Amino acid sequence: MKTGTFSDLETLMEKDPKPVIIHLYTDWCSVCKMEKYNLNKDKEAVDLINEKFYLVNFEAEKTKEKIQFQGRDFKYLQNGNSGIHELALALSRNKDQPVYPLWIVLDKDQKLVYYHEGMLKPETMKQKLMEISAL
Template identity: 25%
Template sequence: MKKTLYVMLVLGFVTLNSIAQEINWVTFEEALELQRKTPKKIMMDVYTSWCPPCKALDKNTFHNEDVSNYVNEHYYAVKFDGEGNDVISYNGGEFTNPNYDPAKANRRNSPHQLAGYLQISAYPTIVFFDETGNVIAPIKGYQTPPQIELYLKLFKENHYKTIDSQEKFSAYAKAFKPEFKS
């Protein structure tokens, strides 16, 4: 009986702990609407269903407690399938994937028009937007929690506005002391 109770308590703790580490994902349109009421930057995870680094980013980085807590507090988080079939309104335009093939839903598909507009050339790419929905920068590739922390804080604290060269970014990155646990 004690062993069963112990297992139930451990499973309950693990479940609660997992819930606490979830990022509050919204659609792009929802994030833009939320910005109108309460301005915050947007962090968009551009992924595909077939991409192993995208899955690793989701599992290892976005489920990290430090990352999820920081993102939930300071950003609107958006998941966007770069080869998906959603219709998205942005900057006065409507973006679709006119060549989407449902038979290829879990394989390479044609790129979504918004991915092209945002100049996404690799998956995963994390695109950061300012408080008015304008693109700040796309960050290509898998990021560990300490690596993404640099960008989350760089953009949240507006340090990017004073970095106008690779040398200044390198100096910023070298001086940056990550606090997020891996």
């Protein structure tokens, strides 16, 4: 699956506007690992994402660089030995502790069209992404 970064996104959107999938996860999340494995096995879902969307995989607790997104700067918030990225909190509806995995889909105008906390099965994802790509 082709993935990009938030810094790539602005340039890509200027050249070829497409809906954006933001996948928030953490290294310690076992559900995230199972979900990624199942999704990568589904060729139809992978092809759909690669053709019609930009995908940003975002490790919410290990990404430490400053990120500019939708005209704002977000930074890593250190908390003892760990921390969380400010952007993960901004994207999550649960402001105290985001639920992982978290899937956010924005249309080509950067408006929220889909939000899903927790495990997302490839079949459900394909159905939602086909609806979104038809918009």
